[in-house]
Amino acid sequence: MTFVLVAGATETATIDGISAAGETPDLMAHTPAADAELVAYGRPVFAPFVPVSPTGCPTPGLVTRAVRDLVDFEFVVADAGLAARTAAPTVSFGDRPGGDVREREPVPNARALYESAREYAAGVPDDLVVGETIPGGTTTALGVLRALGVDFDVSSSLPDNPLSLKRDVVADALDASDLEPGDCAGTPVEAVRRMGDPTLAVTLGLLRGARERGADVTLAGGTQMLAAAALAQHDGVEGSFSVATTSFLDDDESVDVRAAADALDVSLSVTDPGFVRGAHVATDHYVDGVAKEGVGMGGALHLAAEAGVPMADVRARLLERYDELVGDDGP
């Protein structure tokens, strides 16, 4: 099994109030590159810091790395077009961040991203677990869902999901792209090109290529990964996918992730890391509903559970990593 972290950027993340995947909008540009380094090496290398939300919630990448300390798995980063350099080992698919979804064509290279990711996944002799790191990614996921004519909603890295803001942004984006909802049904690459972000193009290509080879794919994430499954369905990819996500996503009252999974014929597995309020400042953010998912957190927790690693061990390792890298004892 190879864990592929699809990392990229979209200008959409800079819309005020849209994402918690960085302490400030400026610092958000470093988040995917830093997440990739965290999972690869256990610490930032070129990145200037460990990503935290505006309120101090550490990136879910720290959870994924804590699992990787306990469960051995192959890890590669699929670079869909990062906004900052990374020291993590990457397979390069894109060379530029995506534009604002409210532009006519935020992902002009969607077709090339899709084709090269498809070729890659068709050639790699392994089952895949696919996660993502892209601030603003739930908004672009909502964009492609509307373009496809799929009408479920998306979650958020913020405790109060700014869904009405996202819907307004997506409405503006449809206008800018001269599209009505559903106009891209059956043309998923076009949906990404006009309404998505670069990681969705790469993820769709990975799904298609892996399936052509008969490989298993686990989508590690929340509503962005459900959007990827919807894209695959519209691409005629056969067979169902499994999505592995967190209990925080499942608990999100702003979306019905189980109904969405059912509608897409996706098998959903939910893993609860057992964070308890008051146990530690790092995990309290998650209990409060910050972050919820990302950097393949749900998929990593699922791998830990499958390997028989107790969640108490994952929590202990996470807090060690946090104290070492983020807390008062950090570098």
Next chain:
Amino acid sequence: MTFVLVAGATETATIDGISAAGETPDLMAHTPAADAELVAYGRPVFAPFVPVSPTGCPTPGLVTRAVRDLVDFEFVVADAGLAARTAAPTVSFGDRPGGDVREREPVPNARALYESAREYAAGVPDDLVVGETIPGGTTTALGVLRALGVDFDVSSSLPDNPLSLKRDVVADALDASDLEPGDCAGTPVEAVRRMGDPTLAVTLGLLRGARERGADVTLAGGTQMLAAAALAQHDGVEGSFSVATTSFLDDDESVDVRAAADALDVSLSVTDPGFVRGAHVATDHYVDGVAKEGVGMGGALHLAAEAGVPMADVRARLLERYDELVGDDGP
């Protein structure tokens, strides 16, 4: 421990008769990218084939991968400027192949390669094993040795080392760079810029960065790695290095690798994979003195020996991989 394969290209490889790291000079451009994929995934992904020498000797990358099937280790490719795309996970340092060593400045970006590799190695929290894949690399290694004023010779991927050809090429290169032997003593980055190749700049940076952090470094290779140790010595890097190489290199009568190691205060470990003439066409090439080293073969064999893996297991796995990918049953 992280195994770093420094992969790159130099126009020097296209000089007739200089390298066996490809079936033809045209195909040689694919060798480093294909080697990287082999070690990463066990098979070519984007690369059109498994590299073989003009006489059919499979790349030593196949040996390194056979070991990786038996001994688990982290693996990253340091891209010093590949001539072909690769699906292997890479840390990107350079964006272009090196020029012909007979140009005035074959590695104009030597300083940038060195600095970014140094920063990388200083930040990665791990001991390193460093190997290389670059056709023509022994000739550029000879070039930097002469520029430094170090007077031992280099080995070859050909059974009959074309040393007089290499010496002529290096003499022309010194002329083109307006240098006398020893003119770059104490200025190793300059030696690489004027007389080397991109992988030597990255390898030197890795050595320096890792040593600044107090990490252990094993140089996995032959005379190119001894040249890297010489560069590090001229860069003021403190402490000695260990070089892990193959018995084929040690058996090469055209160079005295033990004397060179002694002169550089380098501890040399030699591992014999126990290839026996007549056992298999794939290993007979090695018995005949083709390839000898490369893609970290000696370092990988050393890791296998350290892990207590019998060489018979390595040989069996190598032949399985060969039959699957190169032999008559290949794809």
